[in-house]
Amino acid sequence: MTTALATILEKLRLAETAAGRAPGSVHLIAVSKVQPLERVVAVLKDGHRLFGENYVQEAQGKWPDLRAEFGPVAVHMIGPLQTNKAKVAVELFDAIHSLDRPSLADKLASLAQSRGTSPDLFVQVNTGEEPQKAGILPADLDAFVADCRRRDLPLVGLMCIPPESEDATPHFHMLAAMAARNGLTGLSMGMSSDFPAAIAAGATHVRVGSALFGARDYGTR
Numbered sequence: 001m002t003t004a005l006a007t008i009l010e011k012l013r014l015a016e017t018a019a020g021r022a023p024g025s026v027h028l029i030a031v032s033k034v035q036p037l038e039r040v041v042a043v044l045k046d047g048h049r050l051f052g053e054n055y056v057q058e059a060q061g062k063w064p065d066l067r068a069e070f071g072p073v074a075v076h077m078i079g080p081l082q083t084n085k086a087k088v089a090v091e092l093f094d095a096i097h098s099l100d101r102p103s104l105a106d107k108l109a110s111l112a113q114s115r116g117t118s119p120d121l122f123v124q125v126n127t128g129e130e131p132q133k134a135g136i137l138p139a140d141l142d143a144f145v146a147d148c149r150r151r152d153l154p155l156v157g158l159m160c161i162p163p164e165s166e167d168a169t170p171h172f173h174m175l176a177a178m179a180a181r182n183g184l185t186g187l188s189m190g191m192s193s194d195f196p197a198a199i200a201a202g203a204t205h206v207r208v209g210s211a212l213f214g215a216r217d218y219g220t221r
């Protein structure tokens, strides 16, 4: 097994135990966006089968071939999703963590209706209320969740990306409280720098990229 994957899995298990969580209750999403194919293949060869992507087009160019070679692999969309890419996204991804606006809920509901199935959905919450960041504002969340349920969308949880300049832990706790009061059990939170803290706060899905694959080089895309 690659050293990085072994190290992350060990930290994840330690964090689960420390938090009194059941072993295996936290899913590691290996965030493979922008990574060279050989790094992704190495982690697949180690047996890992859950990945995260940010860009529909990049994922479309990668995962059909990798799934043909390695068999079933769960791939979750964690980046902003343009409405005009939603159709391709629902065909490609097993879950979407970036349901962040009513117009996307509309689109996903109509796709679910016509296809008779939908990826699992996480609502992205802008816990830091940052103007430049996507996500439903905390004050609007309960109404948005109710609206998604009226449309029969398969909501499984909430997702957040805390402000870079702040301690993430209060944001993780805020997200956990919002999920609990809405009867949602999935919590997609925690990245390379803070996933143990997210697990302590109840994360069910941590999204780890650079700590697992190495730094991303956006220059060579």
Ligand SMILES: *Cc1c(COP(=O)(O)O)cnc(C)c1O
Pocket: 031, 033, 054, 078, 079, 161, 191, 192, 193, 207, 208, 209, 210, 211
């Ligand atoms: C890129 C990305 C990650 C992974 O970030 P790292 O710091 O490399 O672990 C996690 N979540 C989202 C939404 C991302 O866009």
